[in-house]
Amino acid sequence: MKINKILSILFISFLMLSSYCLAMEKATDYKLDVTFIPESSSMKANAVIKFADGLAEGIKVFYLHGELEVSSIKIAGEEVKFQQAPVVYAYEYSLIAKQVTFTIEKPLPSAELRIEYAGFFHPSASRSASDYMRIDDDGVFLRAFQYSLWFPIFLEDKTDSYATNFSDVTLSVPEGFKTVFVGEKISETIKDGQNITKWRVSGINLIHLQVTAQRYKVLERENVHIYFYDNEKSQTAAEQIALLVRQLVKYNSKYLKKNAKTDSLFILEMPEYGNISAHNMVGLTSDVFQNINSEEYPKRTLAHELVHPFVSVKVSRDDPLFCLAIEGFPSYFHLLGLRHFSGKEKYNEFMVRVEKWFFKQKESGVDHRGNKLPVEKPFMKMSADDYSTYKDGYILWGKTKLFFNYLLREMGEEKFLVFTSDLVNRDSIKEKEFVSLLEKYLPSKKEQIHTWLYTNDFPEEFKINAGK
Ligand SMILES: [Zn+2]
Structure with missing residues (x-):
């Protein structure tokens, strides 16, 4: 045996041994x-x-x-x-x-x-x-x-x-x-x-x-448990939330993931930054919690956090689809339930506002507070480490909505709901499977799908009111 062959075998066994020893349990x-x-x-x-x-x-x-x-x-x-x-x-x-x-x-x-x-x-x-x-x-x-x-x-x-x-x-x-x-x-x-x-x-x-x-008070409505602060405003909001939650969960289990784990749901009033979703727990900051019925924003926040388990499909961290699936899917799909209950008109108005915000940010490079935005990246060019950079920003928050709204327009509502169900009822998905799925439901738009996913281009035909 040649000396470098022996050395390489020794080296490989060393690597195997060290990775074996340090393998996490x-x-x-x-x-x-x-x-x-x-x-x-x-x-x-x-x-x-x-x-x-x-x-x-x-x-x-x-x-x-x-x-x-x-x-x-x-x-x-x-x-x-x-x-x-x-x-x-x-x-x-x-x-x-x-x-x-x-x-x-x-x-x-x-x-x-x-x-x-x-x-x-x-x-x-x-x-x-x-x-x-x-x-x-x-x-x-x-x-x-x-x-x-x-x-x-x-x-x-x-x-x-x-x-x-x-x-x-x-x-x-x-x-x-x-x-x-x-x-x-x-x-x-x-x-x-x-x-x-x-x-x-x-x-x-x-x-x-x-x-x-x-130091919570608790409101129980069937399998929804609402934990709120001890004041009148929160008490009233808790009743309203209970009603809204039941409507949205019913819609989501019909049109989104059928076996989402939401047997019992815990909705909590939280301090600032506490808008979170964890398994069957949803946290809403006091501001969002107490204003649930006076504005659309808190409803959207609640719907967003609620929808996570209904659109959760496993994607590996090294797959380019990771960011879009983890935060992009919920960023759009929570709107379907609200569209159903609050009406298409409100949904359409909101989408037009999203498009306006998106272009303002794309063109100016700054957000509504004047902070510099990260460099725009196509959906499929994001790595898992980009997640927090683009999570709340105009890409995963805004462009995602415009993308799925485009699919809704092009497929028509009925077909879009079948596509959505096909997408979210999988155990796992990879980039290539996602692209094939889109091409299956929109065979005449392969080129456009590629543009949406792999470029920063936004041609006229992608706009909400294109051709009108
Ligand atoms: Zn989210």
């Missing part, structure tokens, strides 16, 4: 028991975690919010030695995570890991104000992977997340606070001055495990 089940202490901005917790293939030998790594400290790791009752140190981590609102490492000497096919940890969740000093995550006197405001790592995450930052199970979650807050997690609420009891809720959720993506606790 895939957690298949979490049991969490967490006590939140708003008074001192802190929490203490223990997590019991199971893995798909147990634990192979090698170095294991997980991450937690940077202010948390692990006090013990056990496997089958035995203490495991570990190291912990702060590291830079992009998928944390503080940009710092606690990296915890430990070594498994021999394979443990059915090992359960028990991790005890505690610490603070102070507000962000690093990222934007929209990272409102924290624990303080107002309550608990946490999201999960990508934002606030309040339970151990076996993933590097900037990597694809995955779905897992939380079979047993117990959350304690001082009496007076009410907690909302995701999934199914099993019970709520008051004991020793603590409000203790039990939850369970399966097949949930690690980015959706939000937890919120505030």
Whole structure:
């Protein structure tokens, strides 16, 4: 054997070995028991975690919010030695995570890991104000992977997340606070001055495990649970929201994803920047929540957050369709339900306004506040890392609406609804499949579809009133 062949084999085996040792474990089940202490901005917790293939030998790594400290790791009752140190981590609102490492000497096919940890969740000093995550006197405001790592995450930052199970979650807050997690609420009891809720959720993506606790009042309407602040305006709004939600969910389950997981829905009044959607939880900022019926904007916000599970189709992070699917689909498809209930006229007027805003921004390069916009990119030239840059901006927010509205016009309503159902009822989709699907429903517009997806061109015929 030649020396360079031997060397290359050695090198390849080294690569395989190192990637084998550092391969992240895939957690298949979490049991969490967490006590939140708003008074001192802190929490203490223990997590019991199971893995798909147990634990192979090698170095294991997980991450937690940077202010948390692990006090013990056990496997089958035995203490495991570990190291912990702060590291830079992009998928944390503080940009710092606690990296915890430990070594498994021999394979443990059915090992359960028990991790005890505690610490603070102070507000962000690093990222934007929209990272409102924290624990303080107002309550608990946490999201999960990508934002606030309040339970151990076996993933590097900037990597694809995955779905897992939380079979047993117990959350304690001082009496007076009410907690909302995701999934199914099993019970709520008051004991020793603590409000203790039990939850369970399966097949949930690690980015959706939000937890919120505030001094809420609650309105229950069938399977819709509305958590609002204790004042008259919020109380009235809660009733109106309950009605609107039921209408929209009925429409979405008929025309969008048929098996969307929305068995019970939790709608929460939130502080600023709290317009979020996580599995079966929707957060609306107070401003949006209280003005639900006086303006179209809050309705659109509610409809947008509600529609996420009804248009969620899995797309790999390295697929060019990623950004359009994750935020572009909801940016348009929430309008269908509103179009149905508020009328086509309102919808059309709104689309004309969207087109005006879009051109104003495209031509001026600045947004309505005068801030410089990112360089325009075609839908299919965006990478997953472009997501936050274009999420709220004129591309995923605005151009997406114009694109799907063009499809609606060209296909006609009936065909467009069949196309939509064909699109959102898939488990997963790739760029090529998306293009074929569009070409299948609009065979005479292949060139135009290409222009929409792969260029920044916006020919006259794309305009809403073209040919009129
Ligand atoms: Zn969204």
